Amino acid sequence: MPIETPSQVFQELVEQHRGILFKVAKAYCPNEEEQQDLVQEMMIQIWQSLQRYDPRYKISTWLYRIALNVAISHFRKNKVHQRKQGTLQGQTPLSEDSDQPEKEQQLRLLEQFIEELKELDKALMVLYLEDRSYAEIAEIIGISVSNVATKIGRIKDKLKQRFSQQKIS
Amino acid sequence: MDDKELKALWQTQALKLEKNILLTRKYAEEISKMKVQSALASMKSPKIFTIIVGILWVGFVDFLIIGAWQSGSAFFLVSATIQVVLSKLALGIYLYQLVLISQINLGTPVLEAQEKIASLKASTLWVARLLFLQLPIWTTFYLNAQMLKQPLSLFINLLITALFTWAALWLFFNIKYENRDKKWFRMIFEGKEWTPMLQSMEFLDEIRYFQKDEEYV
Numbered sequence: 597m598p599i600e601t602p603s604q605v606f607q608e609l610v611e612q613h614r615g616i617l618f619k620v621a622k623a624y625c626p627n628e629e630e631q632q633d634l635v636q637e638m639m640i641q642i643w644q645s646l647q648r649y650d651p652r653y654k655i656s657t658w659l660y661r662i663a664l665n666v667a668i669s670h671f672r673k674n675k676v677h678q679r680k681q682g683t684l685q686g687q688t689p690l691s692e693d694s695d696q697p698e699k700e701q702q703l704r705l706l707e708q709f710i711e712e713l714k715e716l717d718k719a720l721m722v723l724y725l726e727d728r729s730y731a732e733i734a735e736i737i738g739i740s741v742s743n744v745a746t747k748i749g750r751i752k753d754k755l756k757q758r759f760s761q762q763k764i765s
Numbered sequence: 766m767d768d769k770e771l772k773a774l775w776q777t778q779a780l781k782l783e784k785n786i787l788l789t790r791k792y793a794e795e796i797s798k799m800k801v802q803s804a805l806a807s808m809k810s811p812k813i814f815t816i817i818v819g820i821l822w823v824g825f826v827d828f829l830i831i832g833a834w835q836s837g838s839a840f841f842l843v844s845a846t847i848q849v850v851l852s853k854l855a856l857g858i859y860l861y862q863l864v865l866i867s868q869i870n871l872g873t874p875v876l877e878a879q880e881k882i883a884s885l886k887a888s889t890l891w892v893a894r895l896l897f898l899q900l901p902i903w904t905t906f907y908l909n910a911q912m913l914k915q916p917l918s919l920f921i922n923l924l925i926t927a928l929f930t931w932a933a934l935w936l937f938f939n940i941k942y943e944n945r946d947k948k949w950f951r952m953i954f955e956g957k958e959w960t961p962m963l964q965s966m967e968f969l970d971e972i973r974y975f976q977k978d979e980e981y982v
Binding site for chain 1: 766768771772774775777778788789790792793794796797798802803804805806870871872873874875876877878879882961964968971972975976
C-alpha cells in the first residue's frame with residue numbers, strides 16, 4: 597500500500613471536513629468574499645499545524661479548534677470594518693424558487709441571531725448546532741462540561757425568545 | 766422550535782455549502798505546494814524589524830557612552846546609560862513577544878489560544894510604560910556644571926526634571942489594565958495603533974468572565 601505524503605493527507609483532510617471550515621467561516625463573517633479568505637487562512641493554519649496534531653483528540657476536535665481560533669482572531673481584527681459594512685449583506689439569499697419560504701426565513705433569523713452573539717458565545721452556538729456533545733464542546737473551547745451546559749442553556753433561551761417574538765409579529 | 770428542528774435547520778445550509786468543493790481542492794493544492802505565511806506568522810515581521818532598529822539604536826548609544834566615558838559630562842553619561850538600559854528592557858519585551866508568537870498553537874483549546882494571543886497584544890503596554898519612564902533623562906542629558914552655577918538656571922532645571930520624574934513614575938505605575946477606562950488613559954492611547962491592544966485587554970476580561978461561568982455583558 598503506498599504511503600500518503602503530508603500534502604495528500606492535508607488535501608484529503610480538508611476535503612473531507614470542509615463543511616466545518618465553511619460553516620464556522622459563515623458564522624463569523626457576513627461577507628461572502630471575506631468568508632473565502634477566512635477559509636483559506638484556516639487551511640493555511642491546518643497545513644502549518646499538521647505536524648503538531650495531538651492524536652489524543654479526535655480530528656474533528658482539532659479542526660474545530662483551529663477553525664474557531666482563526667475565525668475569532670479574524671473577527672476581532674475586522675470588528676470595526678464589519679460594523680461599518682452592516683449586517684445583512686452576507687445572509688443567505690432567499691431562493692426565488694424556494695418551496696419552503698418559512699424555513700428560509702427561519703434560517704435567516706437563526707443566522708442573524710448567531711451574527712449578533714459575542715465571539716465566544718458564537719463558538720458555543722455553532723458547536724451546539726453542529727450536534728457536538730457537551731464533552732467535545734468543552735474540549736474544543738477549554739471550559740468545563742457544566743459550564744458548557746449552562747451557557748448553551750442561556751443562549752438557547754434567548755434564541756427561543758427571538759423565534760417566539762418573530763411568530764407574534 | 767425544539768433542539769432537533771433547530772439543528773436540522775442549521776444543517777440545511779450544509780447543502781448550500783457543497784458548491785465549495787472545487788474551491789477547497791484548489792486552495793488545498795495551492796497551500797500544500799507554495800510557501801505561504803499565516804496571519805499569526807505575519808505578526809513576527811514588524812517585531813523583527815523593531816528589534817533590528819532597536820539593536821542598532823542601543824548599539825549607537827553604547828558607542829557614544831564608551832566614547833564619552835573618559836572625558837564626557839557626567840549628566841550625559843548617566844542619562845544615556847539610563848536610556849540604553851530602558852531601551853534594552855523594551856527590546857527584551859519584543860523578544861518575549863516573538864517567543865510567545867512561536868509558542869501559540871491554534872490546535873489547543875479556543876480559550877487557551879485566544880488568551881495567549883490577547884496577552885501578547887496587551888503586553889505592548891509594558892513597552893509604553895518603559896518609554897514614559899525615559900522622560901526625565903531628556904531634561905538632563907545636555908546639562909553641564911557651568912549651567913548649574915547660576916541659581917535661576919539651577920532652579921528651573923531642577924523643577925523641570927522633578928516634574929518629568931514625577932510624571933514618568935506616575936505613568937509607569939498607573940498605566941495598567943485596571944485603569945483602561947480612565948479618561949487620561951484613553952487620551953494617551955487614542956489612535957488606531959493602540960486599538961488592537963485596548964481591544965485585547967477587553968477581550969482578556971471577557972475570557973476571564975467566560976471561564977468563571979458568569980454571563981458577560
